[in-house]
Amino acid sequence: MLPHSLNYQKEEEQYSFNKFKMATYKLDITREHCPMTFVKTKIQLSKLNPGDVLEVLLTEGEPLQNVPKSASEQGFKVLEVSHVEGLVHKVLIQK
Amino acid sequence: MGATDNTLGIQPKAQKKLSLICFSGDFDKLVATFTLATGAAAVGYEVNIFFTFWGLDAIKKKQGRAFVGKGFLPKLFGFFMGGLRSAPVSRLNFCGISPKIFRYMMRKNNVATLEELVEAAKVLGINLYACEMAMHILGLETSDFIHEVKGVLGVATFLELSEGGRTIFI
Numbered sequence: 001m002l003p004h005s006l007n008y009q010k011e012e013e014q015y016s017f018n019k020f021k022m023a024t025y026k027l028d029i030t031r032e033h034c035p036m037t038f039v040k041t042k043i044q045l046s047k048l049n050p051g052d053v054l055e056v057l058l059t060e061g062e063p064l065q066n067v068p069k070s071a072s073e074q075g076f077k078v079l080e081v082s083h084v085e086g087l088v089h090k091v092l093i094q095k
Numbered sequence: 096m097g098a099t100d101n102t103l104g105i106q107p108k109a110q111k112k113l114s115l116i117c118f119s120g121d122f123d124k125l126v127a128t129f130t131l132a133t134g135a136a137a138v139g140y141e142v143n144i145f146f147t148f149w150g151l152d153a154i155k156k157k158q159g160r161a162f163v164g165k166g167f168l169p170k171l172f173g174f175f176m177g178g179l180r181s182a183p184v185s186r187l188n189f190c191g192i193s194p195k196i197f198r199y200m201m202r203k204n205n206v207a208t209l210e211e212l213v214e215a216a217k218v219l220g221i222n223l224y225a226c227e228m229a230m231h232i233l234g235l236e237t238s239d240f241i242h243e244v245k246g247v248l249g250v251a252t253f254l255e256l257s258e259g260g261r262t263i264f265i
């Protein structure tokens with residue numbers, strides 16, 4: 001069982017593109033600090049099925065610099081990094 | 096001891112390795128140990144933590160003060176050392192009030208508490224090991240530890256495990 005603090009609310013939307021049905025999950029780590037920014041992203045990514053996409057909302061600085069970098073180093077595909085508003089950015093990571 | 100309960104089935108790629116020697120049982124130093132460990136595991140490192148002496152407090156099953164240990168003196172030490180929830184801070188402990196204040200400040204500032212970091216370490220499949228010699232002195236047995244502890248090691252095995260990676264003593 002996951003501890004309560006590491007249990008995420010799953011927001012799932014079914015997308016149909018490239019002939020495959022893929023789920024998109026959302027994770028907001030804008031209020032998190034090191035190391036939970038990485039920890040929550042890693043745990044959420046590990047729960048996805050191959051092909052699923054994780055939309056991560058994060059802030060500038062360490063999370064923006066290193067969350068996409070560490071994800072791609074671990075073999076995940078970073079599809080998009082875009083600015084949302086203020087200090088918040090959105091990163092799309094595919095498993 | 097049972098195998099590490101890696102509930103998410105995360106398989107670290109084992110290309111990079113971090114081994115931590117957790118000697119201190121102080122609250123602040125345990126936070127440092129588990130912050131480094133979970134952060135490294137989350138970015139793909141294989142992480143080993145070797146708990147020795149006061150550090151063994153962090154992996155005791157009983158998290159508060161309890162007469163843990165075999166024999167009179169170990170039981171007495173076990174009681175005064177306490178467990179994870181009784182860990183003092185290394186400076187300005189103020190008779191045990193400071194850890195409570197720190198926990199409050201950590202929650203208030205949305206920083207992971209020590210307990211959350213330990214839970215994350217278990218979920219991330221970090222390898223936890225206990226020091227055989229320190230266990231012997233403190234009269235502790237493997238059954239006194241949380242089941243995520245992967246095994247009991249001596250120096251030679253730890254050196255073997257940590258070879259090829261970075262080692263930090265806290």
